[in-house]
Amino acid sequence: MSTPVVLRVIDFISRTAGIVLTTEKAYFIEARLSPVLREENATSIDELMQRADRGDRRIAQRMVDALTTNETFFFRDKAPFDHFRNIIMPELLARRPAGKPIRIWCAACSSGQEPFSLVMILDEMRAQLGGRNVEIHASDISETILAKAKSGIFNQFEVQRGLPTKMLLQYFTKEGDNWKISPDVVRRVNFFKFNLLDDPRAMGTFDIVFCRNVLIYFDRPTRAKIFDKIADRLAPDGFMLLGGAESTFGVTDRFVSHPKERMLHLPVAKKADTLARSAIA
Ligand SMILES: C[S@@+](CC[C@H](N)C(=O)[O-])C[C@H]1O[C@@H](n2cnc3c(N)ncnc32)[C@H](O)[C@@H]1O
Incomplete structure (x- = not known):
């Protein structure tokens, strides 16, 4: 994934969810978005980004879902x-x-x-x-x-x-x-x-x-x-x-x-x- 695409995703998730990612997280971004790419028959993360930016809310939501970290457990920290x-x-x-x-x-x-x-x-x-x-x-x-x-x-x-x-x-x-x-x-x-x-x-x-x-x-x-x-x-x-x-x-x-x-x-x-x-x- 090229740096401009990484930066585009970083900007997207910051605007949409407030989540701060850095370019060191390129591997994380790619790993999280790869399943979305496959399921949406997109050829690249750039294409996914373009679809989200053109107003495809379903794709945008799928990207947010993929990029959030949902770690939790019962009675966490007691x-x-x-x-x-x-x-x-x-x-x-x-x-x-x-x-x-x-x-x-x-x-x-x-x-x-x-x-x-x-x-x-x-x-x-x-x-x-x-x-x-x-x-x-x-x-x-x-x-x-x-x-x-x-x-x-x-x-x-x-x-x-x-x-x-x-x-x-x-x-x-x-x-x-x-x-x-x-x-x-x-x-x-x-x-x-x-x-x-x-x-x-x-x-x-x-x-x-x-x-x-x-x-x-x-x-x-x-x-x-x-x-x-x-x-x-x-x-x-x-x-x-x-x-x-x-x-x-x-x-x-x-x-x-x-x-x-x-x-x-x-x-x-x-x-x-x-x-x-x-x-x-
Ligand atoms: C690590 S989990 C924490 C869950 C639980 N509160 C706990 O402490 O175990 C963080 C959750 O925050 C949600 N989240 C991230 N950004 C958010 C936002 N802008 N608005 C609402 N929820 C958000 C994620 O989807 C994720 O499920």
Whole structure:
């Protein structure tokens, strides 16, 4: 693949998804786009690019799907899920009036392991929830990965990563070589396509936003814009959770890191007392 074609793909994925690739990634780009090339009967990546640039949205989407990295697993990093169960949910349940739903957004959900992990935790917390409605909204830019999430089907390797055996037996049934998560779990998640570069205002306000292991692919100005959008969508005493390698530090002042846990972020509250109440003693 010639350097001008590599540069064209780099420009395309940056404009379309905010993802930063460099020319050193030429091999990665070629490996990811080769299957698309074959399936679309295109003769070169340049031809694919031309079709996308001429307005072929299907090809553009296929290229985005191929160039995104969907690595994920159940209860990834454990700590954020422990915080969700032991700190965030109890605090929100105590603060929110009984009839008010608690709204969660998994902002780059990949194949669904993150929102499905939350459903399983909430199931265990049923007594504490006391009938409270907890909405889980989960979005991703990739249509292919969203289709996989909605199918609820995982292979042996995927269910062996992070998922306790007890939960495998409780929520999954074996289907051939794969495992299918209970349709009741899938039904509890509202999956939809959303590009983090777009305007999320129509989605309303959330109490918790999981935006994990996606900002690492963006440059600092893009991360700052996305933090702004999340801060605008988050209740003043809400929580944002990032991936282990991600931070708001030096990017935005719309959030404060939790005093005890840097992965747990609180938005800068308008009232100081709200902020004080958000902190873990
Ligand atoms: C590495 S996965 C992280 C999944 C999950 N949050 C986790 O931490 O395990 C990153 C996901 O971000 C999605 N993504 C990349 N760029 C995006 C964008 N501009 N808007 C929305 N999702 C995006 C990818 O499709 C991919 O599924």
